[in-house]
Amino acid sequence: MAIEWRGVMPAVTTKFTSDDQLDLKTFELNINAQLDAGVHGIVLGGTLGEASTLSNEEKSELTQTTVNIVNDNVPVLINIAAQTTKSAIAAAKKAEQDGAKGLMMLPPMRYKADGKETVAYFKAVADNTSLPIMVYNNPVDYGIEVTLNMFEELLSCDNIEAVKESTRDISNVTRIKNAFGDRLKIMTGVDTLALESLLMGADGWIAGLVCAFPKETVAIYELQKAGKIQEAIEIYRWFLPLLELDINSKLVQNIKLAEVATGIGTENVRAPRLPLIGEERSKVLQIIEEGLKNRPSLPNYKSL
Template sequence: MTIDWKGVMPAVTTKFTDKDTLDLSMFTTNIEAQLSAGVHGIILGGTLGEASTLNNAEKSILVKTTVEIVKGKVPVIINIAEQSTKGAIEAAKKAEEDGANGLMMLPPMRYKAGDRETVVYFKEVAKNTDLPIMIYNNPVDYKIEVTLEMFEELIKLDNIQAVKESTRDISNITRIKNRFGDRLKILSGVDTLALESLLMGADGWVAGLVCAFPEETVAIYELQKAGRIKEAIAIYRWFLPLLELDINPKLVQNIKLAEVATGIGTENVRAPRLPLIGEERKNVLQIIENGLKTRPMLPDYKSLVG
């Protein structure tokens, strides 16, 4: 499958049972809700997917299960976040074997690689897979920035096709467009900058709160794409207090609480993460409750898809 890097691509959470095993039943419920809302791809094993706590067998199960659920309607993409180049190549080959359609890739984990090391890391993986790749550029959380000069080298490989732009610098959208045109597709990776990024030319949105509110997220994308900016802004303004739950160290717990509130998830997280308690939990629940009370009536955004 060729990936058209655009639209809303949920970075889905991984569902766990009370016994800390994969909850494939609730996982399926959530993926089906995403598809029904009109998302354009599914991304597995990101930060929200608690990838650092998943073993290789679980990642494989998630890929195979998702491929079976989506039945080719949208691409299935899995994140690669490995400590070694060898491990990343092996993960890419396994993802391809399991039926994934593409990869999202973080720089090397733990070791703070230099620019040359980071470029070689990405290139070596790209040379060892036929899958299209989106580079995840998040220097705020992962301490390594993929600069424009580094992308000049990376795009020499045809299967490095997109960037998940999470630098928090909105002007970087314009820098990338000025430098690379449409050669490097841009997907916003920060929920609280998503609409701004789309209006500045980003092609899509790797979203977090979409896990709990898929229809509202896709509506914002489709409305802005159709030029109905005021309607998109109105939904976005309602959404912002919820979206801010994504730019928080407890984003997984926050978003899983929101999924519970909308009936498409559970609160179970994998240790060392623990469910929220006390004032922190109360505050998050209040934000979610306020959002549900004022949830907007959506226009028929699906009729805008063309």
């Protein structure tokens, strides 16, 4: 399956049982809710998926499980966030064996690679996999920016096809389009800039709050794509206080609380993360409750 870099692709949470095992039953419940809403792909093992806490065996199990659930209806991607080039190549090969259809890739972790090293890292993985690659460009959280000049070099690799644009600079969508046209597809990666990015030419949305609100997220994408901008804006304005839960250091706990509220998740997290308590928890719950109270009626967005 070739990947069409478009639409909404949830960066899904990883579900855990109360005794810290993978909760595949609840995970399947959530994936099916995403599919029912009409998402265009599934992204595993990102920040929201608590990737840094998962063993290689758990990542493999999640990939194989998701591939079986989606049954080729949408592509399954897995994130690679590795400390060495060798381990990144191994992860890419394992992902391909497990049935993933694409990779999301962060620059090297921990060591702050310079531009030359970062380009060499991405190219080495691209040269050792047939899977299409989406470069995750998030200098705010991960300290390394993949610049336009670096992308110019990276695009010599045919399977580097897309960028998850998370620089927080909305004008970067236009810069990428001006520089590369459709050669580099753009998936916006910041929930609170999603509609703005789509309207400026981004091809799709790697989303976070979609984990709890899949239909609303897909409706925004489909409405703006169909030119029904005002209808998309109205849903987006309702959604924004919830979307802001994603741009927070406790985004995993926040979004898992939202998944509980919409009936498609649990709030179990893996240590060192802990569930929210006290005033912090109350504030998040208040935002979620307010959103649910004013939840909009959606048009038949699948038929647009």
